[in-house]
Amino acid sequence: MSVTTEGSEEISIQVTRETRQAFKIKQIFTNINESLTRKRDQNIVKIHIPGLDKVDKYVREAIHNEYNAQIIDNDIFIRYDGGNKENIHCELRNSARTHNPIWYATPNMICVAGGNDYRPDVGVWFQRPTFLQRQNPIVHQRPPPNVWIEVFFNEDPDRQNVLDRIARVQQIHVIEFVRIALPQLSGPYRQNPFPAGASTHVIPENDQNARPSRAPYLIYWDVNDTP
Known part of the structure; x- marks a missing residue:
């Protein structure tokens, strides 16, 4: 027997979207951390990530919150003032x-x-x-x-x-x-x-x-x- 719950399709879409966002955030954070490890002696670090200009606003906000960064096109800029x-x-x-x-x-x-x-x-x-x-x-x-x-x-x-x-x-x-x-x-x-x-x-x-x-x-x- 199967049971169909009203609104289940919308919930599934939302969960899928959030899962994709979490995966993308983790992927970008890994790239950033690897770049920062190689460039520790710089007061400004530029990190190029292809396709960054296509990510949604929630992913971009997560990047800013974690790294105090700026995003310009496909580049992330992190400054150490x-x-x-x-x-x-x-x-x-x-x-x-x-x-x-x-x-x-x-x-x-x-x-x-x-x-x-x-x-x-x-x-x-x-x-x-x-x-x-x-x-x-x-x-x-x-x-x-x-x-x-x-x-x-x-x-x-x-x-x-x-x-x-x-x-x-x-x-x-x-x-x-x-x-x-x-x-x-x-x-x-x-x-x-x-x-x-x-x-x-x-x-x-x-x-x-x-x-x-x-x-x-x-x-x-x-x-x-x-x-």
């Missing part, structure tokens, strides 16, 4: 919140742009994302911030990764970009001896990506991509 840069991230967040308490400012928060998943060092949203966008930002498509801040060491690959990433996002959204270049030092950063002094304003004539050779320096692009 260290305490000095992370402290600067917190200071920038606090400064934004002090400037306007209504803004939603937070470091290392995932956003979705052009089908890719990014994690700005600090993001400032003029309108607070919804609860679901804060809870599951990839599944619920949290938009990019209104102000996108990146802090990077003035050497590659950290520098080039930031420049490439922002160049991609600029083509999609109207965002203010702030990029702060740090010198790679062996000791603590010194306090600015002239904190009230005016900065030197440099406008590149022929190359929008032109920048000073020595850090520290700041790059700002307004919502019209004007440096």
